[in-house]
Amino acid sequence: EEQSGYPTPRLVESWREQGHGFGLHPWVEEGVAYGYNRAWNDFVKHGYGPAAPTVRTHRVLWSGWVDTAKVQAQYGIHMSLDYYHAGPAMRRPDGSYVNGYLTGSGLPLPFVDEQGRLLRVYQQHTHIVDEHQIAAFDHGYEMNLSAADAVALSRQQIDQAVERFPSALGLQSHFDPYAFSPEKAAL
Structure with a gap:
């Protein structure tokens, strides 16, 4: 084959x-x-x-x-x-970035059309986004965290989701920049 x-x-x-x-x-x-x-x-x-x-x-x-x-x-x-947590809209005026629940909840929310009808599609916010946390993709809006700091932030969000805000957490995690780029594997 x-x-x-x-x-x-x-x-x-x-x-x-x-x-x-x-x-x-x-x-x-x-x-x-x-x-x-x-x-x-x-x-x-x-x-x-x-x-x-x-x-x-x-x-x-x-x-x-x-x-x-x-x-x-x-x-x-x-x-x-x-709907995910990345980009310039996540940056505060002081240059730091927001994290957490952008919708006020970690729960899936239904889409509603222009006439107010509920659609049978829900949106779940993706809270932990690798390409936002670390500089692996060079978009220009990364937090530029080290791998250790990105893991620590992710753990903090997971712990809060379990202990304080029982909710679902969406995760986006790429392996390709690390698998195909030795210089980025060191991140």
């Missing part, structure tokens, strides 16, 4: 047997509907079976208040992790 760079259906099934989910991760640079259609077709083409009902869009680009959620619903997505 030729190596495509994609995991085999057998490997995906073994991950599922270990309790992992496997779903879409659409690129939407050419539009949300197009990106989701392409991701869905690729998922089916590779024989990965049913997609998880949870999604994280690759790059979250503004497309309207609920336009993305409406497209997600068409593909059986019920949980969107697209």
Whole structure:
């Protein structure tokens, strides 16, 4: 079998047997509907079976208040992790960054359309974002924490979620900059 760079259906099934989910991760640079259609077709083409009902869009680009959620619903997505803790909006005037619950809660919230109707898609805030905490991606809005400080901050947020604010915590964690870049592995 030729190596495509994609995991085999057998490997995906073994991950599922270990309790992992496997779903879409659409690129939407050419539009949300197009990106989701392409991701869905690729998922089916590779024989990965049913997609998880949870999604994280690759790059979250503004497309309207609920336009993305409406497209997600068409593909059986019920949980969107697209609302995440990163970027210049998280920076205070003094240069420090906010952390914690941007919605006032760690609980999933339903999307509501322009007419006030609840959609069958919920958003879960992603609280712990590696590309925001450490300088692995060079976006220009990293906190530039050391690996040890990023772990300490993440532990603090997890402890608060358990002890003080019983809630779910979303996590975004990349392995690729470390796996493919020896100089970043030292972070």
